[in-house]
Each structure stands twice: as C-alpha cells, then as structure tokens.
Amino acid sequence: MNLKALLGAGLLAAATFIHTTPVLAASEYLVSTDWLEKNLDNPKVRVVEVSVVPGVYERGHIPGAVNFSWHSDLVDPVRRDIATQENFQALLRKAGISQDTTTILYGDNNNWFAAWGAWVFDVYGVDNVKLLDGGRVKWEAEGRALDARAPSPAAGDVTVKAANKDLRAHLPEVLAAAEKRSDVQLVDIRSPDEYSGKIFAPQGVQELAVRAGHVPGAVNVPWGQAVAADGTFKSPEELKKVYAAVGIDGSKPIITYCRIGERSSHTWFALKKILGYDVRNYDGSWTEYGNAVGVPVVNLAGTVWGGQ
Template identity: 50%
Template sequence: MSRDTALVSADWAEKNIDADGVVFVEVDEDTTAYDGGHIAGAIKLNWKTDLQDAVRRDFVNKEQFEALLSARGVSNDDKVVLYGGNNNWFAAYAYWYFKLYGHRDVVLIDGGRKKWELDARPLVKGEVSRPATTYVAQDQDLTLRAFRDEVVAAIGTQNLVDVRSPDEYAGRLLAPAHLPQESALRGGHIPTAVSVPWSKAANEDGTFKSDDELRKIYGDAGLDEGKDTIAYCRIGERSSHTWFVLKELLGQQNVKNYDGSWTEYGSLVGVPVVLGDEPGKA
C-alpha cells in the first residue's frame, strides 16, 4: 500500500461526489455531526453501534458486517471513501475494519471532516439511502489484528507503539483530556512500548504529514523496521490512525492494531506496567 492507493485529497473527493462506483461513508462516534451536514451522498456508519457487538466486547461478525453493508447499499466492487471527525480517528478505524473483512478498494479523505469544514467545502443535510446490495465479506484477516496474549509476548521482542498522549503514556492521565478521568484502570504503558502520539503524524488541519516526515518521526522514536509492529491506544481507534500511517502510507509489513488497547491491558491481572516517560525494560 502507499499514499496513492490509500488516501485521496479533499479536492479529489469533491470532484468525485457523483462518480459511479464510489460510495462516501462518514464514520463518527456520534452521528450528530453527520446529521448537521455531511458530504452529499455520503452514508453514515456509527463506529460503535454499527461496527461493534452490542453485548460482548468484540466486532460484529462476518455475517453481521455483510448484512450491514448490504442494507446500506455498499457493493464489493465499490470504492469506499471514508471520512469523519476527530482527525479521521473513526474513519481510520473503519478503514482498518473494511480491510479486516477484505474490502478491496477503500480510501481515506486526507484531513477528514475537519479540513473539509475549514476549507468551507459544501455539506448537505438529509437522509441518504442507497439500493440494497448483496455484500460478501471475507473472514477476518488476523494479520492486521493483535490480541492480548501476543501483545504480552511482544514485550521486548517486537515494536510496540503507544499512540496516546504523553500524559496517558506516563500514567498521569487515564483518558484524553477532553474526557473525565474517572476510571478503574491502572495508568501507565506496556513495557518497552515507545511513545509516538498519533497526533505526531497529522498536521493541525487533520491531513497526514509527508512520507519523509513520517519516516523520520517513527525512526527517531526507535521503531525497528526489521521487526513486526503492534500499535495500541486506549480503545483502538487512535491506533487505527497510526496503523494506517505505518501500513498503508509507509508500506511497512506486519503491522497490527491492538483494539483491546489500554482499556483491556490496563485491566489485566498480573501483566507488567511501566509508569513514567521512559519505555522501561522487558
């Protein structure tokens, strides 16, 4: 993968709003942003209620994903163009999700909803419905998804990238600073994980930095390109953003997103945790 195949500009998006075989999808945590105005023709996906199981902590299964995309009118051959708020966190999460279930052609709009708004590009209100399809998903590609046991096994042997803010990494905050801090979690990070906040990869308008800038950021942080990599954050959506950068923009092999992330790891009994600003030892 590369920038050319995984990312489109807002200009490209605006020119292709009515193109055949292109489906725009806005992905948000809460869909009030979409309801207040969205790219013309875009359908909405809620990252939680549409993409996560309502009871267990896991994703919707293959059949549920097929039913969802069929009902929303997405075909296997469509080019899915994702964008959303929060600097594309949830759109990147959906991108990873579409890849997990084997969708062939999916891209992110660089800068997402923020750049679109700051550019004063047109947004429209109203429901969008597309004719139903018969979508067929693949089995989950588990080369993209890390689970807790392999994360523990990766301590000291693989690249672990903690993409939360520095204060969350050090254990001084338990959640991003726009959220209340009350929580049952232990603070800190996984031993040997390097801290590269997701925001290092983005410009302030939400677009991604250049490939050269990105390579320098992760190289300087000590990521060894010869090793496999697992990215994590608190709940797996900011790390989707970094997974997208490492795998899809920079083309690194063997990059997984740990969607359990700190809300799982920080609650596990018996696993090692490091406090403070240094990665710590295995």
Template identity: 45%
Template sequence: MGKDYANKDVLCETDWVNDNLNNPDIKILEVDYDVENAYKEGHIPNAYMVWWRKDINDDSTRDIINKQQFEQLMSRLGVKKSDELLLYGDFNNWFAAFAFWVFKYFGHEKIKIINGGRKKWESENRPYTKDEPPQNQSVYKASAPDEGVRAYLEDVKRALRKQEVGLVDVRSPKEFKGEITAPPEYPMEHAQRGGHIPGAKNIPWVQALNDDGTFKSAEELEKLYQGHELNPDQHIITYCRIGERSSHTWFVLKYLLGYPSVKNYDGSWTEWGNMIGNPIEK
C-alpha cells in the same frame, strides 16, 4: 520532488472528492463517534452514515462486529464488493481509520481515506447537506477475517517475552505516564490502572498530522518513526485505549510508509490495564 507514500491509492484529496460526488463507482461513508453533532448537522453530499459505536462495535461483547454483522452493515449501506469506499469523519479521522482497519480485516479491497476528514472539508467551505442518500440494499459477502492485521492479548504477552516486537503506544504523554487514564475530550471507558505496557514507545497519533488534519509527508513520517527506532524490518503492534487512535497509526505505518508487519491491538489499554497480573510501567 518529495518521496511518495508507499501506497498512494489509500488517500484521496478533498478537491478530487468534490469533483466526484456523483460518481456511481464510489460510495462515501462518514464514520463518526458523535453522530448528532457531526453527520446529522451536515455531511458531504451523498455520504452514508456509519456510527462507530453501534455499527462497527458489538456492545454486548466489547469487541468489533463479527463477519455476519459486517455483512449486514455493508448490505444495509448498499455496498458491493467491487465498490470503492471513501471514508472520512470527526476527530481527525480517528474513527474513519478504525473503520478502514475493520473493513480490511473483513477483506474489502478498495478503500480510501479522505485526507483531512471533516476538519479540512469544513475549513474549505465545501458543500454540506442534511439530506441522507437513498438506501439501496445489497447482498454483501465478506471474506474470512485477516488476522494478520489484528493483535490480541496473547500476541502482546508473547512480544514482551521475546522482545522482538516494537510496541507503539499512540496515546498522549499524560496517558502514557499514567497521570490520566483517558483523554479529556473522550473520557469514557477508564482503565483501573494508568501507565503503559513495558517497553512501549510513546509516539502520539497526532504527530503524524499537519494542522489541517492531513497526513504529514512520507519524509516527515519516516523521520518521526525511525527517530524512535522503529523500522520496516520489525514486527510492530500499535495500541491506545480502545483501538481507534492506534488504528490511525496502524494505517500510517502499514499503508503510508509500507511497513510489512503491523498489527493493531484493539483490546488496548482498557484490556491490558484492567487484567490481573499484567505488568505496567509509568
């Protein structure tokens, strides 16, 4: 029998979801980058749409939504503080993991990611619908932000000075080496310079997944990260280009492996690579 994840209550399998589509105690949210070619073309029955670009990001500030905006989103979706949320989406749950991180930042307690996301649900030919569930407005009050899960520019600079923090660059090897500044399937928001933050270890986010989009076993994940000399005793900061892929690795390290001190640097390479004076490596 294999080793269990540190937190088994943050994942749910597609067969369980299929058996609970009408469960009044859960609320299913599909979080997509490409809403037109994902959610609107078909989604899990009773799933509500969360548009990554417009619903959990503030375009005017290049930042995640603030506490008031988060409360408005949750209220519009009819979410109550006691609800259990099931998140899934396109791009192998990149954006579902980002939403998980934002929702935890604002203190929502009961959240699961559907293991395998849209990819696995589709491969199993499970039911889809184009019908959107009814909107039942709620009054949601968020907690104060949990800064323990978020890293900022100064945190990364401090980490470089003290050299006590493990920096994990989860982008592709070509991005890490500075050969390209954005992945080919997701080409927007380039940085002025290519490369990586000095001392960062390159562990691409996709290495944590099986071919069907599900997460690898606890043993395989431990071997992956400890093979790069990352261990639970360290403070760890994950980053990518705009914070969505790194939230996926943040989820793996913090929740599946139980590392106690992991932060997601959502400013990531578009901030670091564009700042005057910031050192880079290639």
C-alpha cells in the same frame, strides 16, 4: 460517414467511457477533498461517514454519504469485539457497497473512527477503501457543501471475507512483547501524560483502567505526530523520520495501541497503509491491558488509582 458524424460518434464514445470507467483516486489509500468533490456523482464511489460526536452527521454531511455508527455498526453490541462477518457484510450491502465500489471513509476527531472503520474493512478483506485526507474538519474548513438528507442507496453485492487475524493483536501477543518473548515492537500513540502514567485517560472519557502507565518496552509516538497542521497525513518520507527516531523502521512486526483502539487505528493506517510496514492494531488497548490481572506495567509518574 461525414466528419461531423464521426466527431459526434467519438464524443459519444468518450462520454460513455468517462461515465462507465471508474475514476482513479489521487492515492492508493487516500483521497483529497478536491478529488472527492469531483467524484461525488460517480456511481462507483460510495462515501461513508464514521463520526463519534452524536448528531454531527444529522446536522450535515458530505452529500451522498451514509452514516456508520462506531458504537453500534462497527462493533458487536454485546461482546467486546468488532462487528461479525455476517453483520458487517449486511451493513455494507445496505450502504450500497458492491464488489467494484470505491469506498471513501471520513469522520470527525481527525478521522480516528474513520481509520477504525478502514481497519475493520481491511480485517474483512474489502478492497478499494480509502480515507478522505484531513477528514470532516478539512472538508468544512474549505467551505465545501454539506447535506442534511440521508441517502437511500440501492443495495450492494459486496462479499466480505473471513477476518484476517494478522491485522489484529490480542492481549497474549502484547504480553509476549512486554515480557520480551517476541521481537514485536509496541507503539503507544497516547499523549505523553497517559504514557507516563500521570493521567489514566483524557479528561471526560468514560472508558478507564485501574492502572496508569504503559506496556513495558513500548515507545511513545502520539498520533498527532503523523499529521500536518490541517489534519492531513504527513508525506511517507516525513512519517519514516518520525517513527525511525524511536527505532520503528519496519524491520520488525509492530503493534499499535491507545486506550480503546481508535487513535491507534489512525497510527496503524499511517504505518501499514502508507508506509507498508507489518502492523497489527491492539483494539483492546489500555482499557484491557490496564485492567488485566498479573501483567507488567511501567508507571513513570507513580499515579495510584483512588477508586474514582
């Protein structure tokens, strides 16, 4: 074989290798906007938007992204629970997700609900799932392409596992921590006004509790302290300092909570996926705990519910 033929064969082999070999992401659990833009045509990559504002996906989304609705796809429509194993597997397969797929999640509201999605993926043992660092806001701020067309991917073959109970906290575990019957540390990631009991919930939200305040023993680290100005996560070194300042260093199990579990999923991601701490997300959060009968509450502001 002459030199030209050899070079041609080598280039063909290289092209085949590049096309068939999955491209490694920029981080184990995060990808940058640059990385995602370069991998939009990678057949091993599937992009999923999980936004909460109605119509935002339909007005334009990252090219090729499928849409998961938090209110109907990732939760049970009747029970207050996450999607069932059967329904979640069907959802992923319909989205074109297979065993060898790298799934990239992103969304609005600083990836709160995308982080919820990442948590549900983790609960069901799905591998190779990452967040787009900075989410939809960063993608749009950089002037990257959006597409209003919804894709129709070929069905995937992913198999999800039984739910991992070690990633989810329930009321009895939170109550045990509040009453100091366990050594679990509680991290309340709501705003200082919610934590102190000055307000019951952020203005305009529908899900409320009849008691204001926080779970006894919980430290307050608002979710925003985990991100930089552009919405990307702070470095692991910076994150360690943020949480160590209130005594959270990974030496004890941790439970995160907020109002309905979405903001606490964001902090769960920072503590669990980036720092590697032992963390469970309490998705019942304050709308369950603050409505429960007979549980202890710390209400520093003394705000009393008036029935409105």
